[in-house]
Amino acid sequence: MTAPVRILVVDDEQHMRASLAGWFREDGYEVSAAASGAEALGLCARWEPQILLVDIRMPGMDGLELQRKVRELLPDATVIVMTAHATVDTAVRALKDGAYDYIVKPFDPEQLSRLVRKAAERYALLSENRLLRQQLEAGAASIIASPSGPMAEVLEQVEQVAPTDTNVLISGESGTGKELLAKMIHGRSRRAPAPLVVVNCGALAESVLESELFGHEKGSFTGAVARRRGKLEQAHGGTLFLDEIGDVPPKMQKDLLRVIEEKTLTRVGGDETVSCDFRLVAATNADLDAEVSAGRFRAELYFRINVFHIRLPPLRERPEDVALLARAFLQRFAVQMNRRIDDISPDAMAALCVHPWPGNVRELQNAIERAVVVCRGRTILPEHFPFAVQPSPDDLSLSRVEEVHTRRVLAMFGFNITRSAEALGVDRVTLYSKMKRYGIHRP
Numbered sequence: 001m002t003a004p005v006r007i008l009v010v011d012d013e014q015h016m017r018a019s020l021a022g023w024f025r026e027d028g029y030e031v032s033a034a035a036s037g038a039e040a041l042g043l044c045a046r047w048e049p050q051i052l053l054v055d056i057r058m059p060g061m062d063g064l065e066l067q068r069k070v071r072e073l074l075p076d077a078t079v080i081v082m083t084a085h086a087t088v089d090t091a092v093r094a095l096k097d098g099a100y101d102y103i104v105k106p107f108d109p110e111q112l113s114r115l116v117r118k119a120a121e122r123y124a125l126l127s128e129n130r131l132l133r134q135q136l137e138a139g140a141a142s143i144i145a146s147p148s149g150p151m152a153e154v155l156e157q158v159e160q161v162a163p164t165d166t167n168v169l170i171s172g173e174s175g176t177g178k179e180l181l182a183k184m185i186h187g188r189s190r191r192a193p194a195p196l197v198v199v200n201c202g203a204l205a206e207s208v209l210e211s212e213l214f215g216h217e218k219g220s221f222t223g224a225v226a227r228r229r230g231k232l233e234q235a236h237g238g239t240l241f242l243d244e245i246g247d248v249p250p251k252m253q254k255d256l257l258r259v260i261e262e263k264t265l266t267r268v269g270g271d272e273t274v275s276c277d278f279r280l281v282a283a284t285n286a287d288l289d290a291e292v293s294a295g296r297f298r299a300e301l302y303f304r305i306n307v308f309h310i311r312l313p314p315l316r317e318r319p320e321d322v323a324l325l326a327r328a329f330l331q332r333f334a335v336q337m338n339r340r341i342d343d344i345s346p347d348a349m350a351a352l353c354v355h356p357w358p359g360n361v362r363e364l365q366n367a368i369e370r371a372v373v374v375c376r377g378r379t380i381l382p383e384h385f386p387f388a389v390q391p392s393p394d395d396l397s398l399s400r401v402e403e404v405h406t407r408r409v410l411a412m413f414g415f416n417i418t419r420s421a422e423a424l425g426v427d428r429v430t431l432y433s434k435m436k437r438y439g440i441h442r443p
Helices: 014-026 037-047 061-074 085-096 108-144 152-161 178-187 207-215 250-262 288-291 300-304 319-335 346-354 360-374 398-412 419-425 429-435
Strands: 006-010 032-033 050-054 078-083 103-104 167-169 195-198 239-244 264-266 273-275 277-283 309-310
Touching: 006 014, 006 037, 014 032, 014 108, 032 037, 037 050, 037 061, 037 273, 050 061, 050 108, 061 078, 061 085, 078 085, 078 108, 085 103, 085 346, 103 108, 152 178, 152 309, 167 178, 178 195, 178 239, 178 277, 195 346, 207 250, 250 300, 288 300, 319 346, 319 360, 319 398, 346 360, 398 419, 398 429, 419 429
Parallel strands: 006 032, 006 050, 050 078, 078 103, 167 277, 167 309, 195 239, 239 277
Antiparallel strands: 264 273
């Protein structure tokens, strides 16, 4: 259940405070009142109101000064100033200083209620955007541990394409973080205030997927007891993320192509044309080129979704990220579980660095979470991991084995060149030479 919005009424007239507080409590808000600017600041510090109704003219600290102090204390709070006709110019100054709006006494209760509702929606949007930014930062840390390593190109591609409306195809193995990358692209686009709608195309049966994507009209099939908006329609103004798009059935591929090209759709069982303007980000762990060649995926749809392609490398191709990601996950899960676990032992880190990670970042995250659960001391040990420790690089050529081993040793010692060179049995100059040869960058 969502907590009620907190409103603070600031006015030196007791009757005005009581009237406004009564109105908004009836509307379901949580309300407090203050008779002065100083009292209001105290309540702001303790109670953190989301909306403030502030009288311009008050003895001592006036509304303008209070507004400036509130902005420093609560940057996201929405301030509405209350003014008489004689001080409208002052209210306009308050708007220039960052007030959301002003209202002139005496009030029309309906007008004031509408204004506060809009202010509450604004605060909710600001909070949602702030939460999204935090999630994006956490998500970025979950897939991009070292922006100087193999993920540097991915970051550069995200920065290039995110501000545009270009369709993006993300390819990569399961567990590499394709959905997190889609969230990054959406969060850095002009569509960020609108929703990001996610559909896992591989998790739904064909009949269910059609209704899920296109929606349906009442009575269009058994169980359709009411009209339902589909995900394509829900994504209007925002971003649609189609995960595992290679699993979309051939007939539906044709319908989906039409929607992408025309930005309109027809619900299942209906004949009304509905607008749906969305930015498409799709993801796959399949080889869509091969699927097109085999006739299982429509070439026209492939070309339409693959305008800008980003490949997420598997974790085994960036072993220098393993130690950084492991410590980030350790910190997160230790806090979540309220456990005092400080570090990962050298032997345990060595086990992590030589494991091939077929499940990629998701497997590493799960391994660290399990280790935090079973650990009874303050250091993660090798026995806390559920996998056997054995390296298995895909390419068994001598140069590839040397590259993988060099990356893992560097990661194991936190890119300490002296200790890594000693462990490898070479001098620092030789190690630097190998790093340059294999394109290994210090994070």
